[in-house]
Amino acid sequence: MMYDWLYNLTGSEILSMFVVSLLPLFVFILPFALFAVLMERKVSAHMQDRLGPMRVGYHGILQTIADIIKLLQKEDLVPTATDKTLFNFAPLLVFMGSYAAFAAIPFSGFFIGSKIDLGIIFIVGVTGLVVAGILMAGWASNNKYSLLGAMRAAAQIISYEIPTLLIILTVIMVTGTLSLYDLSEMQTPYFWNWLILGGPAIGLEKVLLIPFMIMGCLIIYTSTLAEVNRTPFDIPEAESELVSGYHTEYSGMKFAMFFLAEYANMFAVSAIVAVLFFGGYQSPFGYLGNTLNLPWLIPIEQFFWFTSKGLFFVFVQMWLRWTLPRFRVDQLMAFCWKYLIPFSFVILLLVGLITLI
């Protein structure tokens, strides 16, 4: 959409591709990360009877910008005993993994990086780079805490990808498409068409689907939480045990890369949940643009709805983080293999039967 429009406007394939691929970074990821860090600090502060940052700007709204400037000014420290190539490359890889996922995320019907048919599989695959990056960081740091954190992270992320994929498979069975754009379009602009309420199916099938979809939604939300290493599954970082896990040795801008990737990832997984179960960019009550007959308003509304849904799930992630304690590494694995995966299989089978009806 965006690409075609730009191509028609400029006539240059490379330029339009360049702009489309950079847009999510500058239009969305960086401002989002700035905003989300502040949001995290404010949300946690108000949950804990504090005020949070108050000094820089009105109620501290410029705090994260000041932090970024501080991080930029820091010396780019590489400890002597590290494997320098891997050490320098790891943050890039982690960031690449989470950034590339944004290529397929449909912010609106108009603003979508790439409308690939395998969108959801692309996202799951490309975020797999994050694991490689984390392992690389842990290994290259030559620090025992980093190594332990990286091992935990690899085990955890790979395990939790299984229930995620099983639930995605369930959704695919119901909808018959892998493209995130088609998935969003399918859940037309009223909330009873959202997949969590059975999607566009009708009659008995819809009623039967609803409980499985709600369970599936809970499972996928839980396992994506684990994939982005948020509390209660933040054991790779586990501040109280492993100092800060795989990024213990990182400072300055390289640390900021990990940080940025974490927040970008938080939004990416929230976006997946939103697309799969909550109608993606579709409005829950129909569009103002349609009633007022202003077609240019619709993409803006869609963008608004999409970011609101994403931010809501990011908020829930923060809420959980500041409420729950952390699992132990074996309990975490047991939770995945003993509960989430069997349940996902059951859901997969039963939904398969339902769709056969």
Add this chain to the structure above:
Amino acid sequence: MALKTEEMVLNMGPQHPSTHGVLRLELQIDGEIIIDVIPHIGYLHRCFEKHAEAMTYPQIIPYTDRMDYLASMYNEFGYALAMERLMKIEVPERVEYIRVIMGELQRIASHLVALGTYGADIGAFTPFLFCFRDRERILHLFEITCGARLLYNYIWIGGLSHDLHPDFIRLTKEFIKDFRPNVKELNDLLSYNRIFIERTANVGVLPIDTAINYGVSGPNLRASGMKWDLRRDDPYSVYHKFDYEIPVGSGEKGKTGDCWDRYFIRVREMEESLKIIEQAIEQIPEGDVKSAIPKRVKPPEGQIYTRVENPRGELGYFIISDGSLNPSRVKVRAPSFVTMQIFPELCKGFMVADVVAILGSVDIVLGEIDR
């Protein structure tokens, strides 16, 4: 083909977020399983005992503050008590009541730090700040009384440095009224949280006979099921006048003496301390808090061992006097030091994450271990 594995030595601390001070633990681990733990102490050693020999008796009080810096009031309490017994000073009733109130407030403050940091160790950060919010009120009470928030030099030999502030009783009553719902809030948020129970129940179980053999005291001993509290079993000051329970661990969520029991015993002790404070501020008599303070502290030749129930257990002072202005020897029996010895026993066979959970649950203060 069997996979070849190697044991790793992981050095935890002295700079580590959850070793509660400057403790260094040498962990021998096989993957994440603990094979052995060797604690290395002494990073905070300040020669208190040797230092004390060069001081006059009242000069030692500020140094006792710095031992268990989360329970300074109680350290002073114990020292003053020992000196009064050595010199046979009769202390006015009002002084005793104020000491008990201060001591119990200090116990609540100390337990709040223990519980809050324990939550943070397990990964829940919010209870930490909730606990510190309440502790702040207690520190304010101390501040209006003696001007200091952490190291008070308030309880003197034979008396107190200041009488109570006129607002003290009112503020304490308000604190008690506000604090009871906060304990419930803490229970809802942390104590009965499913993940928290999973992490702490059946972890680091301390059997009662091991506890007794090692000489563990205080909440850690009571959590193992032994009803032993010096306030009741070796009464000092005016504790015999109050009505309160001594909570013991019951293994409610797992085995008796596990981390959850050790955690929850502190929550219940805070409630009992509130009862004591309530009764004490009702009964407190009038009087002069400075009337019994000796002009010159010169105890007769002799020796004394006095023990008190500090928030962490049995705090004992052994003082030898040679009849001069300086003590010949001051030996402290520090409860945390004794607790530290059982730590390797508790950890074996558990995981790295459990070391943090166990260390938090035994609640040590390094200032007291190293002195």
